[in-house]
Amino acid sequence: MTNPTPQPGILDITPYVGGAAPAPSEQKTYKMSSNESALGASPKAMGAYKAASDSLYLYPDGGAHELRAKIGETYGIDPAQIVCGSGSDEILQLLTKAYVGVGDNIIQTQYGFLVYALAAKSCGAEARFAPEKNLTADVDEILKLVDERTRIVFLANPNNPTGTYIPDSEVRRLREALREDILLVIDAAYAEYMEVPDYASGEQMVDDFDNVVMTRTFSKIYGLGGLRLGWGYCPAPIADVLNRVRGPFNVNAGALAAGVAALEDQEFVDQNRSFNREERDWLAQQFGGLGLEFVPSHCNFILVKFPDEPGRNANDILDFLKSEGVMVRDMGPYKLDEWLRISIGEKAGNRRLVELLSKRFGNDG
Numbered sequence: 445m446t447n448p449t450p451q452p453g454i455l456d457i458t459p460y461v462g463g464a465a466p467a468p469s470e471q472k473t474y475k476m477s478s479n480e481s482a483l484g485a486s487p488k489a490m491g492a493y494k495a496a497s498d499s500l501y502l503y504p505d506g507g508a509h510e511l512r513a514k515i516g517e518t519y520g521i522d523p524a525q526i527v528c529g530s531g532s533d534e535i536l537q538l539l540t541k542a543y544v545g546v547g548d549n550i551i552q553t554q555y556g557f558l559v560y561a562l563a564a565k566s567c568g569a570e571a572r573f574a575p576e577k578n579l580t581a582d583v584d585e586i587l588k589l590v591d592e593r594t595r596i597v598f599l600a601n602p603n604n605p606t607g608t609y610i611p612d613s614e615v616r617r618l619r620e621a622l623r624e625d626i627l628l629v630i631d632a633a634y635a636e637y638m639e640v641p642d643y644a645s646g647e648q649m650v651d652d653f654d655n656v657v658m659t660r661t662f663s664k665i666y667g668l669g670g671l672r673l674g675w676g677y678c679p680a681p682i683a684d685v686l687n688r689v690r691g692p693f694n695v696n697a698g699a700l701a702a703g704v705a706a707l708e709d710q711e712f713v714d715q716n717r718s719f720n721r722e723e724r725d726w727l728a729q730q731f732g733g734l735g736l737e738f739v740p741s742h743c744n745f746i747l748v749k750f751p752d753e754p755g756r757n758a759n760d761i762l763d764f765l766k767s768e769g770v771m772v773r774d775m776g777p778y779k780l781d782e783w784l785r786i787s788i789g790e791k792a793g794n795r796r797l798v799e800l801l802s803k804r805f806g807n808d809g
């Protein structure tokens with residue numbers, strides 16, 4: 445007799461660890477470890493969530509009709525090809541479950557978002573990591589890893605935790621060189637922050653090709669991370685597959701209501717984008733002034749490099765900041781041991797961070 449045994453691959457998973465939250469304390473604390481919205485959520489979305497509490501006894505609309513219609517209207521895409529999920533994380537998991545099996549492989553980039561590899565392992569598949577150049581995805585390196593068992597290529601564009609992106613022309617070159625039976629998943633979680641002309645979030649590619657899916661989230665610029673809401677835009681046959689494998693009520697009523705209201709408040713999104721740009725530029729300037737190397741970012745976080753010196757290395761700075769109530773993200777799981785990922789926070793948090801870093805890196809530090 446043996447005890448219940450999980451499927452192959454599952455025990456190889458090291459569970460994903462989210463950004464640390466500050467411990468309750470007297471001191472004012474700042475959570476800059478999970479790329480959450482610095483401006484919170486839209487007041488309209490919060491209002492809609494509260495109003496939804498009147499009907500919590502009712503099952504949600506399992507087809508997310510109103511939300512999909514609003515997403516379609518906002519982004520100019522067909523609601524019938526949209527599938528909503530409990531975070532875009534659920535869409536990534538469902539795609540893997542539906543298209544990847546034991547002995548297959550998925551490809552992601554070296555410093556790409558780690559959730560893809562975890563999803564692959566939970567399906568008994570291998571995760572292959574394509575080397576990056578200058579902390580940026582490299583299409584040729586991705587293509588070198590493709591073999592007959594490759595089922596999905598995951599590309600976070602722009603990527604977390606690096607904040608780098610590849611232009612639309614490169615994403616198209618990647619798709620062009622992939623076999624038609626390989627799915628290209630473009631994770632555009634930070635698309636709303638992007639302000640460069642050569643970037644495209646991927647909806648046009650979904651329209652153009654039968655093997656491209658784009659995923660999006662309400663967790664970042666929309667400020668609804670706690671509600672777990674995301675979506676995928678897919679070719680119709682892939683949307684059909686996801687609708688078969690997802691739970692019938694996978695998105696809760698509060699998330700559906702808040703999501704619609706959040707989409708209606710694009711003014712909030714615009715505010716969040718410009719606040720983020722100003723604060724990111726300011727932080728980058730401060731890091732530069734302190735002699736710290738960082739990766740120019742297009743997102744709501746910056747990856748910063750620390751010297752290999754006692755008291756000033758990434759680990760020691762992580763602990764120092766934490767002891768002062770500022771939480772940033774350790775990059776150990778990404779094998780970027782000399783780096784910390786710092787989310788753009790509220791104004792006071794960004795200033796507190798710089799004040800603390802000045803004590804270690806300033807002229808008087």
Ligand SMILES: *Cc1c(COP(=O)(O)O)cnc(C)c1O
Pocket residue numbers: 479530531532533534557600603604631633660661662663664669672673674
């Ligand atoms: C934050 C993030 C997501 C969003 O995940 P949710 O499950 O929607 O909260 C997806 N991909 C990347 C690269 C991210 O950084």
